[in-house]
Amino acid sequence: SQQGEEDPQALSIQEGENATMNCSYKTSINNLQWYRQNSGRGLVHLILIRSNEREKHSGRLRVTLDTSKKSSSLLITASRAADTASYFCATDPIIQGAQKLVFGQGTRLTINP
Amino acid sequence: NAGVTQTPKFRVLKTGQSMTLLCAQDMNHEYMYWYRQDPGMGLRLIHYSVGEGTTAKGEVPDGYNVSRLKKQNFLLGLESAAPSQTSVYFCASSYSPAGNSYNEQFFGPGTRLTVL
Numbered sequence: 001s002q003q004g005e006e007d008p009q010a011l012s013i014q015e016g017e018n019a020t021m022n023c024s025y026k027t028s029i030n031n032l033q034w035y036r037q038n039s040g041r042g043l044v045h046l047i048l049i050r051s052n053e054r055e056k057h058s059g060r061l062r063v064t065l066d067t068s069k070k071s072s073s074l075l076i077t078a079s080r081a082a083d084t085a086s087y088f089c090a091t092d093p094i095i096q097g098a099q100k101l102v103f104g105q106g107t108r109l110t111i112n113p
Numbered sequence: 114n115a116g117v118t119q120t121p122k123f124r125v126l127k128t129g130q131s132m133t134l135l136c137a138q139d140m141n142h143e144y145m146y147w148y149r150q151d152p153g154m155g156l157r158l159i160h161y162s163v164g165e166g167t168t169a170k171g172e173v174p175d176g177y178n179v180s181r182l183k184k185q186n187f188l189l190g191l192e193s194a195a196p197s198q199t200s201v202y203f204c205a206s207s208y209s210p211a212g213n214s215y216n217e218q219f220f221g222p223g224t225r226l227t228v229l
Binding site: 105 | 171220
């Protein structure tokens with residue numbers, strides 16, 4: 001079963017607007033990560049937020065984590081056409097011996113010029 | 114550095130045929146993973162390896178076998194391909210295992226496999 005569930009499944013906005021994607025998960029985690037996947041390509045790591053962190057920034061990306069609600073959000077500010085991609089959250093669950101990430105189904109983001 | 118590479122990029126098989134997908138990484142990562150990606154299903158872990166000579170089952174291991182004879186290579190085998198194995202396969206590697214705060218994964222470009 002999927003640990004992370006992204007919302008919405010698809011998002012279409014105009015260039016320059018901000019895009020917000022959400023991720024909910026079920027079990028306690030060590031960290032949560034966001035990845036981007038361009039069409040036909042592999043996933044690329046964007047940002048990692050640890051369970052004891054609440055907010056993290058990287059360029060135009062802002063990630064928040066609320067462990068009490070078991071949820072995270074990814075905000076992309078001032079979107080560009082090149083941001084068109086699928087975005088996945090991945091959780092690192094606190095399960096002894098897990099040694100693996102669990103990926104959600106992704107949010108497909110389209111930036112319209 | 115090439116990062117994570119996968120061969121082949123595309124392959125078409127007939128039901129019952131066998132093949133091996135090769136993943137190679139040049140980052141000296143200890144941990145390697147094989148995923149499959151299907152529409153609407155996200156990424157599902159097939160098998161993974163925590164070091165040379167070791168492998169473990171993931172979420173969907175049936176119909177697949179793996180080997181990690183060298184640290185830099187992780188092979189995924191299909192002994193008797195089935196149409197249900199039509200998918201895009203991704204290999205990934207990481208320096209640190211899950212449970213470590215720096216365990217981001219680096220992905221290869223994928224192999225698109227069609228089983229007729």
